Amino acid sequence: MSRDAENREQFRPENHDNEHFLLTTVVGSYPKPKWLNRANDLAEDPDSKFxxxxLHEAHDDACRVITNEHERSGLDTVVDGEMRREEMVEYFAHRIPGYEFNGPVKVWGHNYFDKPSVVGEVEYDEPWLVDEFEFTSDVASKPVKVPITGPYTLASWSFNEHYDSEADLAYALADLVNEEIEQLVEAGATYIQIDEPALATTPDDHAIVGECLERIVAGVPDEVRIGLHVCYGDYSRIYPELNDYPIDEFDVELCNGGYEQIDVFTDPEFEPDLALGVVDVHTAEVETVEEIKENIKQGLKVVPPEKLTVSPDCGVKLLPREVAYQKMENMVQAAREVEAELDAGEIDLDAPVPQAD
Incomplete structure (x- = not known):
């Protein structure tokens, strides 16, 4: 249920060469420069004079570097690579009264997550991302997208010690996200992405996510582009229900699965814009431009070109930095070549959708 079918055109560059326009973007995270990791370590060392x-200056410098790197790759919309964030739940929980931290929890193998607890009413105290957005906007010459961890994931990946149910906690957090988006819009934000990776692991809760989204977008102007990113999972368990979500764009991770689920979105008709992952963030092998073009055409089997956004499958932070950059650069080049082929009538948009095995 797209809120405004025209709001993607605001991201078309003024000097765009092709009549067709495939919006290119990234999901959010990007590899940190090695010196920033060293700066973070020094800041945590009580014996250091850092x-x-x-650290604030180091974060600013890293955001400048990565924003510039995104622009150099040719992306239409950029982010700061989440240089100030270490983990997608902790970052926000530290900024929300009602949360507290009691130490790391083992999640798998030798990996630990500093899982927070909700011990009181969650409240909106002060803006979470506005300063970051304004900084990045000053650095960037292109539109800036703001990724925000969604309320369902913030609730699911926390210990709930206060609310009657996890759903009640998610709804309370959704109201806070709405307040944050209002602040971001006032600061000039026009493209906001809600990240809900937890929905991929608990797809039966799609109705809770839908109610959260209704609360999130309440009062948000239609010209502000609202995207929802959900990591790889069984999308058939949330489709076609996601058509009712009040979003402009649904971002899916399908490249990693070889597009086996692409046909899920063809019946009934897919209603929001489709943000399609066209490079695999789980491999350091850089896809060729030709390979990425074929991946982009998978999306054209679901939506027309004017409803297709091109992005990596997910955040690229775990890749080597040069690999991440090359994937972005090839992705943009592939999108521009597909646009030119569409202009020339060389792509058959009525080709049948292959059924997954």
């Missing part, structure tokens, strides 16, 4: 002021 201060929080020094």
């Amino acid at each position: 201060t929080q002021e020094h």
Whole structure:
């Protein structure tokens, strides 16, 4: 249920060469420069003379570098690579009254997650991302997208010690996300992505996510583009229900699965714009431009070109930095070549959709 079918055109560059326009973007995270990892370590070392002021400067410098890297790759919309974030739940929980931290929890193997607990009413105290957005906007010459961890994931990946149910916690958090988006819009944000990776693991809760989204977009102007990113999972368990979500764009991770689920979105008709992952973030092998073009055409089997966004499958932070950059650059080049082929009438948009095995 797209809120405004025309709101993607605001991201078309003024000097765009082709009549067709495939919006190119990234999901959010990007590999951190090695020196930033070193700066983070120094800031945590009590014997170091590296201060929080020094760390703030290092974060600013890294955001400048990565924003520039995104622009150099040719992306239509950019982010700062989430240089200030270490983990997608912790970052926000530290900024929300009602949360507290009691130490790391083992999640798998030797990996630990500093899982927070909700011990009181969650409240909106002060903006979470506005300063970051304004900084990145000043650095960037292109539109800036703002990724926000969604309320369902913030609730699911926390210990609930206060609310009657996890759903009640998610709804309370959704109201806070709405307040944050209002602040971002006032600061000039026009493209906001809600990240709900937890929905991929608990797809039966799609109705809870839908109610959260209704609360999130309440009062948000239609010209503000709202996207929803859900990581790889069984999409048949949330489709066609997601057609009722009040979003402009649904971002899916399908490249990693060889597009076996692409036909899920063809019946009934897919209603929001489709943001299709066309490079695999789980492999350091850089896809060729020709390979990515074929991946983009998978999306054209679901939506027309004017409803297709091109992105990596997910955040690219675990890839080597040069690999991440090359994937983005090839992705943009592939999108531009597909646009030119569409202009020339060389792509058959009525080709049948292959059924997954």
